[in-house]
Amino acid sequence: xxxxxxxxxxxxxxxxxxxxxxxxxxxxxxxxxxxxxxxxxxxxxxxxxxxxxxxxxxxxxxxxxxxxxxxxxxxxxxxxxxxxxxxxxxxxxxxxxxxxxxxxxxxxxxxxxxxxxxxxxxxxxxxxxxxxxxxxxxxxxxxxxxxxxxxxxxxxxxxxxxxxxxxxxxxxxxxxxxxxxxxxxxxxxxxxxxxxxxxxxxxxxxxxxxxxxxxxxxxxxxxxxxxxxxxxxxxxxxxxxxxxxxxxxxxxxxxxxxxxxxxxxxxxxxxxxxxxxxxxxxxxxxxxxxxxxxxxxxxxxxxxxxxxxxxxxxxxxxxxxxxxxxxxxxxxxxxxxxxxxxxxxxxxxxxxxxxxxxxxxxxxxxxxxxxxxxxxxxxxxxxxxxxxxxxxxxxxxxxxxxxxxxxxxxxxxxxxxxxxxxxxxxxxxxxxxxxxxxxxxxxxxxxxxxxxxxxxxxxxxxxxxxxxxxxxxxxxxxxxxxxxxxxxxxxxxxxxxxxxxxxxxxxx
Amino acid sequence: xxxxxxxxxxxxxxxxxxxxxxxxxxxxxxxxxxxxxxxxxxxxxxxxxxxxxxxxxxxxxxxxxxxxxxxxxxxxxxxxxxxxxxxxxxxxxxxxxxxxxxxxxxxxxxxxxxxxxxxxxxxxxxxxxxxxxxxxxxxxxxxxxxxxxxxxxxxxxxxxxxxxxxxxxxxxxxxxxxxxxxxxxxxxxxxxxxxxxxxxxxxxxxxxxxxxxxxxxxxxxxxxxxxxxxxxxxxxxxxxxxxxxxxxxxxxxxxxxxxxxxxxxxxxxxxxxxxxxxxxxxxxxxxxxxxxxxxxxxxxxxxxxxx
Numbered sequence: 001x002x003x004x005x006x007x008x009x010x011x012x013x014x015x016x017x018x019x020x021x022x023x024x025x026x027x028x029x030x031x032x033x034x035x036x037x038x039x040x041x042x043x044x045x046x047x048x049x050x051x052x053x054x055x056x057x058x059x060x061x062x063x064x065x066x067x068x069x070x071x072x073x074x075x076x077x078x079x080x081x082x083x084x085x086x087x088x089x090x091x092x093x094x095x096x097x098x099x100x101x102x103x104x105x106x107x108x109x110x111x112x113x114x115x116x117x118x119x120x121x122x123x124x125x126x127x128x129x130x131x132x133x134x135x136x137x138x139x140x141x142x143x144x145x146x147x148x149x150x151x152x153x154x155x156x157x158x159x160x161x162x163x164x165x166x167x168x169x170x171x172x173x174x175x176x177x178x179x180x181x182x183x184x185x186x187x188x189x190x191x192x193x194x195x196x197x198x199x200x201x202x203x204x205x206x207x208x209x210x211x212x213x214x215x216x217x218x219x220x221x222x223x224x225x226x227x228x229x230x231x232x233x234x235x236x237x238x239x240x241x242x243x244x245x246x247x248x249x250x251x252x253x254x255x256x257x258x259x260x261x262x263x264x265x266x267x268x269x270x271x272x273x274x275x276x277x278x279x280x281x282x283x284x285x286x287x288x289x290x291x292x293x294x295x296x297x298x299x300x301x302x303x304x305x306x307x308x309x310x311x312x313x314x315x316x317x318x319x320x321x322x323x324x325x326x327x328x329x330x331x332x333x334x335x336x337x338x339x340x341x342x343x344x345x346x347x348x349x350x351x352x353x354x355x356x357x358x359x360x361x362x363x364x365x366x367x368x369x370x371x372x373x374x375x376x377x378x379x380x381x382x383x384x385x386x387x388x389x390x391x392x393x394x395x396x397x398x399x400x401x402x403x404x405x406x407x408x409x410x411x412x413x414x415x416x417x418x419x420x421x422x423x424x425x426x427x428x429x430x431x432x433x434x435x436x437x438x439x440x441x442x443x444x445x446x447x448x449x450x451x452x453x454x455x456x457x458x459x460x461x462x463x464x465x466x467x468x469x470x471x472x473x474x475x476x477x478x479x480x481x482x483x484x485x486x487x488x489x490x491x492x493x494x495x496x497x498x499x500x501x502x503x504x505x506x507x508x
Numbered sequence: 509x510x511x512x513x514x515x516x517x518x519x520x521x522x523x524x525x526x527x528x529x530x531x532x533x534x535x536x537x538x539x540x541x542x543x544x545x546x547x548x549x550x551x552x553x554x555x556x557x558x559x560x561x562x563x564x565x566x567x568x569x570x571x572x573x574x575x576x577x578x579x580x581x582x583x584x585x586x587x588x589x590x591x592x593x594x595x596x597x598x599x600x601x602x603x604x605x606x607x608x609x610x611x612x613x614x615x616x617x618x619x620x621x622x623x624x625x626x627x628x629x630x631x632x633x634x635x636x637x638x639x640x641x642x643x644x645x646x647x648x649x650x651x652x653x654x655x656x657x658x659x660x661x662x663x664x665x666x667x668x669x670x671x672x673x674x675x676x677x678x679x680x681x682x683x684x685x686x687x688x689x690x691x692x693x694x695x696x697x698x699x700x701x702x703x704x705x706x707x708x709x710x711x712x713x714x715x716x717x718x719x720x721x722x723x724x725x726x727x728x729x730x731x732x733x734x735x736x737x738x739x740x741x742x743x744x745x746x747x748x749x750x751x752x753x754x755x756x757x758x759x760x761x762x763x764x765x766x767x768x769x770x771x772x773x774x775x776x777x778x779x780x781x782x783x784x785x786x787x788x789x790x791x792x793x794x795x796x797x798x799x800x801x802x803x804x805x806x807x808x809x810x811x812x813x814x815x
Contacts, residue, residue, distance in 0.1 A: 092686045094804065110693075
């Protein structure tokens with residue numbers, strides 16, 4: 001009997017969620033010691049496939065073989081025992097427990113009368129050493145940086161003796177420098193005989209780390225190729241299925257007067273999500289993009305300008321007057337808000353599209369009279385948004401939660417940018433992670449709309465942890481770290497490297 | 509003022525404190541176990557009633573006292589199993605299920621009592637646990653062995669939670685069930701186990717009232733002690749040692765108000781004294797519990813395969 005060259009084989013995996021076919025007859029093999037990149041847009045089925053492999057989901061059809069043995073379905077314990085380790089995109093760590101606790105869980109029989117903690121600590125340090133992933137075993141996970149937490153997440157898998165490691169969008173939360181460090185770690189793991197599946201939708205990093213690429217689209221495996229044989233353009237075509245026009249942006253021509261002046265503002269919220277003496281001036285006809293790793297004060301800044309958080313010191317002037325205290329007044333003046341978390345804050349999922357479309361202006365004379373909502377006007381307005389911003393998914397009467405992420409974002413964009421009759425157009429646009437989690441076409445649409453609004457004279461503030469987005473959109477760029485903001489300098493003054501350094505807190 | 513000093517130097521006062529604290533210690537440990545695993549158990553008030561009644565009934569029917577305690581524990585465990593089925597199996601609201609169990613358990617106990625003793629004017633009595641005279645420790649020698657059990661359980665549960673794999677699993681399930689599942693631990697089983705064990709403790713807490721503190725079963729005898737336990741867990745920041753401290757503190761104020769009532773100089777209406785322990789526990793909660801690091805997954809139902 002000859003040894004199979006594959007450490008892992010997926011055969012004809014299919015999975016549906018209701019009407020959605022998440023995985024459609026996917027067969028995929030992983031060779032020993034290779035890095036296989038699994039590329040695809042959000043919703044292409046990458047995460048579902050890996051969740052099936054790891055036993056979080058049960059496939060409707062298909063089989064999995066690991067090291068020549070069939071893998072029982074829907075059983076994370078069996079997957080771990082077979083040597084599969086998973087590093088989730090959203091870390092599965094308990095913040096209030098120590099690093100050691102997080103790693104140790106599940107590695108001992110539950111009914112042991114005591115934990116062998118000192119032996120475990122030693123083993124953890126050994127593993128950490130072998131793969132070049134330094135950790136402090138007794139630190140509380142809640143006190144670690146995102147990069148350190150990811151290390152713990154990886155160590156959890158290695159500690160359990162993983163031979164196959166699945167990394168789900170590992171760079172989404174890292175600074176460019178942390179990403180580089182991660183890529184080095186991957187190299188060490190492969191050198192020690194591990195096989196890696198690397199999930200991503202970023203073309204450049206896929207080509208940077210992988211030996212082979214498999215592309216998923218709408219639940220189907222559409223292509224496989226050696227990384228050395230393909231280009232980014234080819235991968236993009238496979239991933240999207242058609243060419244995408246990147247947003248066209250000319251340099252801003254007529255920068256007008258100051259719309260919003262933030263002077264020396266500090267806020268008082270927890271730890272890193274606190275602004276410390278932030279100053280920034282936003283002018284009409286210009287996009288200012290703020291780069292930075294999430295959690296460094298971006299939310300505080302966005303909330304400040306959206307009227308949901310107060311400054312404890314410093315001042316914010318909007319069109320020459322102090323920032324009004326309520327979101328309602330802000331909207332009335334012409335502040336357009338695109339919040340970070342569209343599901344939690346952006347829309348109310350159970351309400352129909354048209355009610356969400358008027359929700360920001362509920363008490364305006366256009367949409368209400370006395371105690372009544374002017375339903376006809378409101379629905380007409382919602383229909384305009386649906387039409388102009390191409391919101392697909394059933395029109396103005398369906399519950400908003402049934403829209404896809406991209407269409408939900410288009411609805412929010414339309415609500416913010418398309419002023420109802422008799423109301424001023426948006427003067428200031430606050431877009432926080434406007435294209436987070438959207439597919440390439442939706443990203444292009446959203447970015448194009450923001451550029452159009454700028455050309456129409458609005459001041460635009462884009463806050464994003466996606467460096468590409470910052471580079472594409474920003475006329476001026478500033479970087480946020482630990483609640484502090486660098487000067488906003490023209491984008492031509494920045495390079496990817498200098499932004500990366502500033503994101504990590506280095507002084508320019 | 510001297511009155512109070514006299515009171516504090518009086519052994520019988522401290523005996524009362526420890527006696528009042530015993531059901532609170534047991535109940536608080538029970539709630540703590542459930543909440544550490546991420547499940548609120550508002551069934552405690554009713555489970556204590558059921559434990560008090562079932563334990564007492566068993567002894568009244570001729571079972572030995574310790575058998576009565578076991579019956580109370582099993583009764584608690586049974587209601588715990590129901591709570592687990594509703595909150596873990598069906599992932600229903602933990603508040604609603606807990607309150608429902610309190611009402612169900614209370615009503616069943618009263619019903620059982622009425623059916624068993626349709627025509628009594630004075631409640632039938634049993635011979636309760638005797639004090640541990642043989643112990644050479646003052647204050648403790650006036651308590652029953654159930655109090656000793658409660659005190660011993662504090663370090664035992666502490667060890668269980670912080671030094672054993674199953675304790676780590678309980679804490680992890682209460683902090684981040686997804687993480688636990690990802691490490692091959694069954695969230696449903698760990699939560700169910702913690703609820704059943706915690707509810708058994710609540711049953712024992714109830715049985716202390718009928719088998720040790722008193723010798724009969726009365727309506728309303730639990731009288732809010734279960735709710736106090738729920739608050740004490742927050743006060744204790746979900747730590748067994750602090751839970752003991754909190755129970756003793758509350759018992760101290762309760763004993764104090766009883767004595768102050770009896771002192772009877774009638775400067776204040778007695779209701780003010782009655783109120784004292786509750787007001788002080790709210791105050792303590794406000795001061796202590798604001799910074800408590802509560803289990804992150806508390807009251808969040810976990811459904812496997814959902815994100």
